[in-house]
Amino acid sequence: MKTIDYDLVGVGIGPFNLSIAALAAPKSELSTQFLERKPEFAWHPGLLLNHAKMQTSFLKDLVTAVDPTSPYSFLNYLVQKQKFYPFTARGDFMISRLEFSDYMAWVAKQLPNTQFDAGVSDVRFEGDHFVIQSNGETLTSKHLVVGTGTQPVVPDCAKGKLTDNCFHAHEMMQRKPDLRGKRVVIVGGGQTGADIFQHIFAGDFGKPRQLDWVSRRANLEGLDESCFSDQFFMPDYVNQFYHLDKAQQAREVSRQKLTSDGITDDCLSTFIRPCIMTSMCCKTLSGGAFNLIRNS
Structure with missing residues (x-):
């Protein structure tokens, strides 16, 4: 043998x-x-x-x-x-x-x-x-x-346009772009988008002329950290989830989105005060999308 x-x-x-x-x-x-x-x-x-x-x-x-x-x-x-x-x-x-x-x-x-x-x-x-x-x-x-991990998701509309001026957030600290005097748009309203916005807003990459944060979400949605939501990550629930059919699993994951892809209270509170104190504009776009703009 x-x-x-x-x-x-x-x-x-x-x-x-x-x-x-x-x-x-x-x-x-x-x-x-x-x-x-x-x-x-x-x-x-x-x-x-x-x-x-x-x-x-x-x-x-x-x-x-x-x-x-x-x-x-x-x-x-x-x-x-x-x-x-x-x-x-x-x-x-x-x-x-x-x-x-x-x-x-x-x-x-x-x-x-x-x-x-x-x-x-x-x-x-x-x-x-x-x-x-x-x-x-x-x-x-x-x-x-x-366990080879996930790959960055780039929208189809942007795949042919990736350059030094258009790139995925996962490259941010490798590129460390100089954003002084530029108009910057962040696309995506989850935790990663919030982290990028927070650091650009604070001037970590130079002060941009204009900073836009665009999301298809209707608002800046916080992370769901309630004690009952935390049950989703416990072994008993995972064992039950494993035995659901694929359609049920997909529905459950969709409902649980904000348990992992919401924005932490700490992150939101870090930039909400300076946002209020500066010239910020928040508006709802067509389809319920959310746009947060800072003009210099």
Whole structure:
């Protein structure tokens, strides 16, 4: 009988597969390997804006909900980095994306079952196991977890017009554009659009001549963080959701949009006061879309 190299191989090392890798690493009875084509861990580097914050509690880190004693918890990261007391002293338990990204990179560097610069060129299933080709090597595994992440969504009307002056938000911190004296339009009314608006409004990329924020939503809609909405992310609900048919799943996801794609109160309150104090214009466009304009 052919020997299988691993119990589980993961393709891609983002937050989801990194979580599995961190939970699996201490299990001596489980052989795992996670592969990533990038040279090091990177989590949406173009969106790591200086003041952008996470939408979830720091307790919802990579491991705590399953193993609160794990050495790969966010709390242990704070202790090991000598940040615990400054973190508790600031009285704000909302963590920034920069902090969470640094935490995940810290975990990734410690794990014995992660491999970077390891692109996967082919995966096939043979009999009772998977065969994975990576950097000229062949790996076999009983199970496979694909966590390659999402791709930026660009509207069809803009796909042929992407230039240095028209680009997706995920490139913002890589481009760091000089927006001084320019007319700027942000399209999209979710958290990412809000973060971009907040930083441009604050002048982080230079003061634009005019700043427009356009959304098909009827208003700036806040994140749904109620205790009952949080049930959507708990294991019991996830198990029930898994057994729904595809049509029901699609309806449920549509109804739950603001539990993940609304704007946090912290973000809204950060720029609502300066918006009121400056010459702002809010208007409803045809079809119920929302437009927020700042003129210099």
